[in-house]
Amino acid sequence: MATRKRTLLKVIILGDSGVGKTSLMNQFVNKKFSNQYKATIGADFLTKEVQVEDRLVTMQIWDTAGQERFQSLGVAFYRGADCCVLVYDVNLLKSFESLSNWRDEFLVQASPSDPENFPFMVLGNKVDIDGGNSRVVSEKRAKTWCASKGDIPYFETSAKDDLNVDVAFQCIAKNALKNETDEEIYLPDTIDFSSGSTHTSSSCSC
Amino acid sequence: MLSVTVETFWVEISDGMAVGGALLYGRRFQMPSKRHVRKSLPLTEKQWRDAFDSETGRLIDGEKLLQRVRRGGVDASIRAEVWPFLLSLYDFESTYVEREEEKLLRRQEYEGLLKCCKVVREKVASQYMCNTDRHASTDMPATIANEQVHEMSDSGVIDGSSTSPEQKQLASGSSKSPFEQGKLARWEEMSAHMRREFTMWHRIMRLDAIRVSGEWVPHSPSQASVSKRAANQLAMDVGLREDENLEPCLRHHAARLVSILEVYALYDPETGYCQGMGELLSPFVALLDEDYQAFWCFSSFMNAVRQNFRLDEVGIQRQLQMVSNLLKLSDPQLYKHLEMIEAVDCFFIYRMVLILMRRELTFEQTISFWEILWADKTAARFDKVKISCRKGKRKAPPTDDLLLYVIAAAVRQRRVFIMEKCRCMDDVLNECNNMSGNLDVWSLLDDARDLVASYHHKLVTSA
Numbered sequence: 001m002a003t004r005k006r007t008l009l010k011v012i013i014l015g016d017s018g019v020g021k022t023s024l025m026n027q028f029v030n031k032k033f034s035n036q037y038k039a040t041i042g043a044d045f046l047t048k049e050v051q052v053e054d055r056l057v058t059m060q061i062w063d064t065a066g067q068e069r070f071q072s073l074g075v076a077f078y079r080g081a082d083c084c085v086l087v088y089d090v091n092l093l094k095s096f097e098s099l100s101n102w103r104d105e106f107l108v109q110a111s112p113s114d115p116e117n118f119p120f121m122v123l124g125n126k127v128d129i130d131g132g133n134s135r136v137v138s139e140k141r142a143k144t145w146c147a148s149k150g151d152i153p154y155f156e157t158s159a160k161d162d163l164n165v166d167v168a169f170q171c172i173a174k175n176a177l178k179n180e181t182d183e184e185i186y187l188p189d190t191i192d193f194s195s196g197s198t199h200t201s202s203s204c205s206c
Numbered sequence: 207m208l209s210v211t212v213e214t215f216w217v218e219i220s221d222g223m224a225v226g227g228a229l230l231y232g233r234r235f236q237m238p239s240k241r242h243v244r245k246s247l248p249l250t251e252k253q254w255r256d257a258f259d260s261e262t263g264r265l266i267d268g269e270k271l272l273q274r275v276r277r278g279g280v281d282a283s284i285r286a287e288v289w290p291f292l293l294s295l296y297d298f299e300s301t302y303v304e305r306e307e308e309k310l311l312r313r314q315e316y317e318g319l320l321k322c323c324k325v326v327r328e329k330v331a332s333q334y335m336c337n338t339d340r341h342a343s344t345d346m347p348a349t350i351a352n353e354q355v356h357e358m359s360d361s362g363v364i365d366g367s368s369t370s371p372e373q374k375q376l377a378s379g380s381s382k383s384p385f386e387q388g389k390l391a392r393w394e395e396m397s398a399h400m401r402r403e404f405t406m407w408h409r410i411m412r413l414d415a416i417r418v419s420g421e422w423v424p425h426s427p428s429q430a431s432v433s434k435r436a437a438n439q440l441a442m443d444v445g446l447r448e449d450e451n452l453e454p455c456l457r458h459h460a461a462r463l464v465s466i467l468e469v470y471a472l473y474d475p476e477t478g479y480c481q482g483m484g485e486l487l488s489p490f491v492a493l494l495d496e497d498y499q500a501f502w503c504f505s506s507f508m509n510a511v512r513q514n515f516r517l518d519e520v521g522i523q524r525q526l527q528m529v530s531n532l533l534k535l536s537d538p539q540l541y542k543h544l545e546m547i548e549a550v551d552c553f554f555i556y557r558m559v560l561i562l563m564r565r566e567l568t569f570e571q572t573i574s575f576w577e578i579l580w581a582d583k584t585a586a587r588f589d590k591v592k593i594s595c596r597k598g599k600r601k602a603p604p605t606d607d608l609l610l611y612v613i614a615a616a617v618r619q620r621r622v623f624i625m626e627k628c629r630c631m632d633d634v635l636n637e638c639n640n641m642s643g644n645l646d647v648w649s650l651l652d653d654a655r656d657l658v659a660s661y662h663h664k665l666v667t668s669a
Contacts, residue, residue, distance in 0.1 A: 017481060018413040035451070039414050039481040041565065042556035044639050045632065060632070067410060067481045069517060076553040076631075094406075 007057040009176040010080050012110075014102045015087035016095040017066030020125040023159035024087065025063045028169045033160050040065050043077045052173045059173055068101075078110035083119045083176035088142075090124045090135040090156065096142065103149065119175040120152045123168055128158035246277035248574065254284045263302025265291075269588060275581035276604065279574030282425065285493050292580040293506035298588075316498035319469045327468060330401075330408040331445055400475065407479035411467045414484040415460040416449045421569040422492035423455060429492060432458045444468075462491045466501050473505065480515040482561045483508075489573055507576075510583070510606075514560050525559045525610055526552040528665065532614040535661050540621045549631035554638045558613045563645075566616070571647040575612070578651065582608045602655035605662055615653035616645060 013021045022037040029046040045062045062077060064070075078084075084106050088095040103120060112118040124142050127135065139156060146152040153175065155168040249271065257271050258264065265271065268291075280288045290296045295312075296305050396404070423430045437454035440461035449457050463484055470487075471478045486507070490500040513521025530552045534541040544550045557565055562579070564572055585604035605611070617624070620637055628634045 017410045036417050036419075038417055038419065038485070038565070041482050041560055042553075043635070045636065065481060069480055069515070073553070073556065076551065 007055060007177070009057055009059045009082045009173060010062065011059055011083045011085060011172055011176060012062045012064065012078055012081045012106065013085045013087060014064055014106060015066060016089070016092070016098050019066065019087045019089040019092070019095045020159045021066065021087050022063050024123065024125060024157065024165060025061050027159040027162055027165045029061065031162070033162070042070075042073060050170065050173050052170070052177055055177070057173060057177065059169070059176075061169075074105065074109035078106060081106075081110050081112070083121060083172050084110070085121045085123060085172060086152075087123045087125055088137070089126045090137050090142075091126055091129050093136045096124075096137045096145075099145065100149075116150070119172075119178065120149070121168065121172050121175065122146050122152050122154045124154070124156045125159060127156045127163065128161045246274070248278040248281045249274045249284070249288065250281050251283050254281075254288065258302075263305070264300065265298050268298035269585070272581050272585045272588065275577055276585060277578075279577040285573070285577075286495075286499065289494075289503050289577075289580075290499075292577060292584060293503050294584065295502055295506055312502050313496075313498045316469070316501050319473060320465070320497075323465075323469045323472050326404060326472060327408070327445065330405050403475070403478055404471065407471050408468070410481065411471075411479045411484060412444075412446055412460075412464055414481060415463040415467070416446065416452060416456075418460065418463060418484050418488050419569075420453070420456050420459075422459070422488060425569060425573075426492045428495060429459065430455045437461070440465075459488070459491060462497060462500070463487055466491065466497055466504065469501055470505065470508070474508065474512065477508070477512045477515050482564075483515070485561055485564050486511065489569070489576070493573070507580075511562065522556070522559060525607075526555065528607065529555055529559075529610050529614050529617070531665060532610065532657065532661060533617065535664060536614065536657055537618055537621060540618065540625060543625045543628075544634070547628060547630050547634070549628075549634050554631060554635040555613050555617065558616070558638065559609070562609055563612070566641050566643075566645055567647055568643065571645070575647050575651070579608050582606070602658035603662060605658055607665075608654060608658070611654035611657045612650050614657060615650050616641060618653065619650070 013025060015021055017039065022040055023033060025046055026032050026034070026037070029048045040063050043062055043064050045060055047058055047060050049056060049058055051057075062081075064077065065073070084103075086099050086102050088099055090096075099122065107115045107118070122142065122145075124137065124139070129135075142156075143154055146154045153171055155164050155171070157164045157168055159165060253271075253274065257266055257268075259266055275288070275292065280292075290305075291298060296308065300308075432455050434454040437458035441449055441457050444461045444464045446457070446461055446464065449460055452460065466487060467479055467484060470483075487500070487504050490504045490507070491497075494500040494503060514525075516522075530541075530544075530550050533544065533552075534550075541550065544552075562572075563575060567575055582604040583606050586606055588604075617638070620641070623637060624634055628637060
């Protein structure tokens with residue numbers, strides 16, 4: 001039976017509707033941008049292999065629905081997360097004000113073993129809009145909030161202009177690695193019929 | 207421990223089906239991609255015209271008509287006429303005159319709701335302006351909005367007093383309308399919570415409307431050719447932002463979506479606006495030229511679908527559970543695998559249930575599929591016994607839950623892949639999300655009807 005060890009990092013992207021979660025994920029994974037991504041219903045994910053220092057890791061990036069109403073779905077999708085990325089739109093105050101709620105909700109639903117030290121990341125997206133003239137949340141204000149929540153790393157991004165997207169996700173991978181456990185990825189070239197004999201609780205993070 | 211190669215796996219699966227007997231229709235799932243079933247033609251314009259009594263305009267044999275729609279949907283040329291029947295806006299026994307009267311009342315009621323809606327829109331917009339530092343170019347000054355509230359209140363529009371009792375009675379579910387209950391008699395009297403909700407909906411529905419797909423365009427020549435001027439005007443009227451780069455027809459479509467979704471949020475504030483609803487409304491807007499028609503057809507459709515958007519998620523959970531039960535009954539081997547990978551809660555079909563396969567099927571497929579779902583529901587209500595129990599060949603009875611059988615069929619069409627490759631729920635979710643554009647709705651319906659024929663009774667009794 002073919003198995004090999006590989007590191008899988010599960011990253012959850014959260015934030016209000018329309019702040020650019022899907023765009024950031026697609027810019028990072030597919031190097032594409034579109035104004036026309038449909039609203040995410042439920043959850044979806046993309047994977048990408050990244051090199052972090054001397055290790056090759058697979059990032060599994062989860063894109064989620066932004067409307068609060070769908071938050072209870074989180075229980076199903078947040079389990080086993082290694083990092084949580086909170087995104088807001090620098091031009092929309094409400095989306096910044098929601099960050100606390102998204103963070104708390106994540107901690108409740110994912111119930112990580114060490115919530116105090118769980119790696120978060122904050123991205124202030126859409127800095128390209130109107131040349132920055134329409135922004136309502138200053139970098140200073142965002143950084144102050146991040147500092148108050150245990151020094152959460154902060155990046156200002158533009159998924160549209162591919163500004164800081166790679167750098168941010170590299171940092172996400174690095175921080176998630178600090179929190180990861182080695183996942184045994186099962187790559188089957190054979191099929192096993194005996195129920196459960198190859199499936200162990202560590203074969204998948206979900 | 208028994209390990210076999212992939213090649214052997216196929217043999218094992220088919221043997222398992224043949225021996226087990228539980229998977230009565232299992233063999234066809236082995237090569238779903240090669241099967242293309244188009245069993246019946248849609249209900250044609252001629253069949254439709256011939257179905258009415260020429261004197262009264264009453265349907266002569268509604269049941270026969272429903273059976274045709276259940277098999278093949280409706281021809282594109284008569285959709286606007288057939289949908290109000292399928293969606294129970296018109297009674298199957300109604301005469302031409304009665305339908306004309308009803309149409310008029312529905313138009314008037316929609317206009318009343320729309321007027322109220324404009325006031326709320328302006329209040330939300332002015333509040334938005336106060337709460338942000340954004341430019342106010344599209345926001346109406348608060349004073350003007352205030353004046354309009356008073357003006358409308360004086361004319362009796364805003365407290366619903368202009369709506370006749372007949373209208374109230376006619377509007378199915380209109381007891382929910384906040385204006386009629388006087389709950390939202392004035393913006394000022396709305397609870398702070400409700401104001402926040404409306405403000406949030408106001409933003410999200412615009413955001414979603416401008417990113418609704420343009421798949422409908424080839425199916426609606428009249429709307430595809432809308433002028434730039436008309437599109438601009440409507441977009442400005444509803445306060446669309448960030449849509450200047452859209453084609454006029456898409457911009458116009460987005461503006462109509464916003465206008466109708468706003469009315470719906472007022473009409474059914476318990477549901478309000480949830481992401482996904484824009485995509486559900488889009489086909490109605492694309493194929494029905496009048497907003498009031500699109501609104502009432504959509505509202506009627508939402509009577510059943512609004513359970514999907516409940517905050518407590520009872521509606522969606524019931525459906526996920528039912529698909530899970532159906533898989534357990536119809537495909538124990540697949541179910542066992544799902545159990546092993548902790549995926550029996552079926553979260554991987556969440557999107558399919560929530561927006562009724564809209565993302566998985568093409569526009570044309572979705573429309574035919576929804577028509578068949580509506581016809582099944584209506585037929586189920588009409589006469590369960592007569593249709594289901596025909597001697598000889600086993601027939602699938604009409605059911606309220608055809609959608610769930612179709613979803614189970616879609617999952618079963620991927621059974622080999624799921625059992626072979628999926629090692630956790632994430633993998634199954636990915637596989638399901640990747641079904642988009644790769645499904646044959648007719649083969650799914652065929653498989654689903656087989657499942658209905660075999661398991662409908664068992665599911666109903668076990669529920």
